[in-house]
Ligand SMILES: Nc1ncnc2c1ncn2[C@@H]1O[C@H](COP(=O)(O)OP(=O)(O)OP(=O)(O)O)[C@@H](O)[C@H]1O
């Protein structure tokens with residue numbers, strides 16, 4: 001599998017609180033290197049606060065890093081994003097704040113297309129169908145939908161521009177267990193040619209969706225394991241996640 005994204009020696013520190021003039025910084029990412037193959041679904045796991053979302057925001061161009069490089073199809077990430085508008089998107093945990101509560105669902109889904117100057121309205125019924133929602137939902141507002149329905153809307157919006165890379169950052173974490181399964185099945189059905197980075201605390205969800213799992217610990221990638229290698233995990237964070245998941249015992 002050729003590399004779609006190559007992350008090399010990524011480092012990022014954050015300023016510690018302590019007043020405006022404080023220059024003390026705390027490292028979050030120390031030395032993070034990994035590759036995502038073209039069309040691969042890769043999971044990124046690790047303890048809370050370890051820097052998983054920081055990695056996703058840096059990949060998406062929402063946050064700067066201090067050092068290291070990110071190549072997408074061999075091109076520096078900022079240039080790739082500029083040359084491929086809409087080809088990278090994301091679904092986050094908090095579906096309530098991901099969209100304007102006053103907008104109709106149709107407008108929420110169509111907005112990324114409209115921003116690109118594409119005819120958007122006609123695409124909405126097809127996008128709703130792709131995430132398992134009825135066309136009439138387009139007229140509703142976010143408060144008229146369940147959490148699971150709203151997360152489907154966020155996924156429809158994220159795939160509207162036909163992205164080639166999607167980050168799912170804890171995209172199923174705040175949903176009920178039965179709804180989580182539905183959404184995981186929906187995401188699995190979208191895979192096709194798209195490249196996925198699936199960020200989660202839930203090793204079972206990761207194993208359901210992704211043939212390879214990365215474990216972030218202490219500011220770098222502690223391990224990269226395929227499903228068949230999980231039983232031989234050596235890093236503490238991988239062992240703890242595996243031991244907490246019943247089917248792996
Ligand atoms: N905007 C911010 N300003 C200051 N510190 C931040 C900011 N965002 C995150 N942090 C800090 O950076 C570190 C990494 O946070 P990050 O959100 O990347 O972790 P995470 O692995 O995604 O955690 P979780 O599993 O809880 O989502 C944490 O210590 C967090 O408190």
Ligand SMILES: [Mg+2]
Pocket residue numbers: 052053054169170
């Ligand atoms: Mg996070």
